[in-house]
Amino acid sequence: MVPLYQAKAEFFRMLGHPVRIRVLELLQDGPLAVRDLLTAIKIEPSNLSQQLAVLRRSGIVSATREGSTVVYELVGGDVAELLRAARRILTVMLAGQQDLLAQLNDAEPERMTP
Template sequence: MNSPDHQVKTAFFKTLPRPARIRVLELLSHREYSVAETLPDVGIEKTNLSQQLAVLRRAALVTARREGSTVHYSLAGLHVAELPDIARRILSGVLTEQIGLLDDLRDPAHSAVRPQAVDGG
């Protein structure tokens, strides 16, 4: 169960749990950005953003290109751009199921499981 494959996948998923990292991936799915360009959309301090970008770079999710004193970031591949969308689709399905369950709890008439009549025969 603790195969190298599982360890690599676990390390990969550990790079994603910060909202700033997800937001950066969403932004970079549209175009290349410099750190200064991403600051207003990510909403964290420059130092913190640089740290988050470094984590994404070490995980090979983003690449960096220096132009003078400016560093521009882009996604490391097309599949990386799909990550936020895939997560959104998965969560949408989960939440849709939960809403259905909530509706059933609120209105027993909606429930798929209805009590059976007892045959007195």
């Protein structure tokens, strides 16, 4: 049996690709056809297909065929909540970095004075 911490690490590793994150962000607003994802992300169809396959295998997105069109959607709302939480965390982290940068910029003239 895989320890929970290892399963979580695998989950986050699966999320660890910019295209996958962007797909998940786009799907937060509802199901989208592959052509719409391609228009929004602007990557090669083979690359998108590969990333969609990873998301589908993980079980966080599902695909349905509507004629010749394949439509993807999030399986549950938890992924959307995770992405919102990540945005909040990044906002705090980047705000902290901005504060540090401001402090460094304020301190810079003092160090340069002979």
